[in-house]
Amino acid sequence: PYHVGLSELEKWLIVNKTRQTFAQLYEETRLRLFADVRRLQQGTDCSNAKYLACSMLNKPCNFGCQVHTIADCMTSALLTNRTAVLLPSQLYRYGPECSSQWHCFFLPLASCQRHAATVNDTLWHPWTSGGTHPYAVYNAWGEDENRVPPYLSVLDDTMFDAADPKPSAACLLTGVLMSWLLRPNERVAAAIAHRRHSLGLEGAPFHVGVHVRRSDKRYEATTFGLQH
Structure with a gap:
């Protein structure tokens, strides 16, 4: 029931994983x-789209914290076949030059935006019986434990059984979401191009790695040993 947005992908994986090389499958x-992601985030029928508002509850966390939370919200949007949108007033400001906040650095999360919520919108949650409501709110910081669905298995790790070393399907999904979230806007792209030119790196391969913690940093520090 939680695979609405990816049902066709799953069918394709079942049929193809036994006859594709790992590199092709990946x-x-x-x-x-x-x-x-593009189907949901770059739709054109905005009036009939179903939205999932990623609520940050005005929590003044920094960039890593924000991108982690938005990626979590986008996973729920994929699984409930919704368009994820950000509430601009709820994003932490990095400085006076960034009045547009997230969009100060990155392209808009979605081509359709809905920011005006009604009084009852906060009562709807994508995993409850109200999941058919066109506007749902996902609050990653204040979720009631009983309202969160079972483990959100978007991709099955067994699809990579033939690989050695075996990668994580969850890491693949996170990587796709990160690459969507972190698309630089025109201003940032120009700054990157200028820097590459000044370093003589034009035309050279350009790779970016992003690390997202599995949990809050305090929990991470007390739960997992340094070597782990």
């Missing part, structure tokens, strides 16, 4: 995930 899976 790349085609990535492209199909991107296609699903």
Whole structure:
């Protein structure tokens, strides 16, 4: 029931994983995930779209904290076949030059935006019987434990059984979401291009790695040993 947005992808994986090389499977899976993200986030029928508002509860956390939370919200949007949107007033400001907040650095999360919520909108949650409501709110910081669905298995790790070393399907999904979230806007892209030119790196391969913690940093520090 939690795989509405990715049902076609799953059917394709079942049929194809036994006859594809690992490299082909990995790349085609990535492209199909991107296609699903684009379908939901770059739709044109805004009046009939179903939205999931990523609520930050005005929590003054910094960039890593924010991008982690938004990626979590986007996972729920994928699974409930909704368009994830940000509430601009709820994003932490990095400085006076960033009045547009998230969009000060990155492209808009979605082509359709809905920011005006009604009084009853906060009562709807994407995993409850109200999941058919066109506007749901996902609060990653204040979720009632009983309202959160079972483990959100978007991709099955067994799809990579033939690989050695075996990668994590969850890491593949996170990577796709990060690459969507962190698309630089025109201003930032120009700054990156200028810097590459000044370093003589034009035309050279350009790779970016992003690390997202599994949990809050305090919990991470007390739960997992340094070596782990």
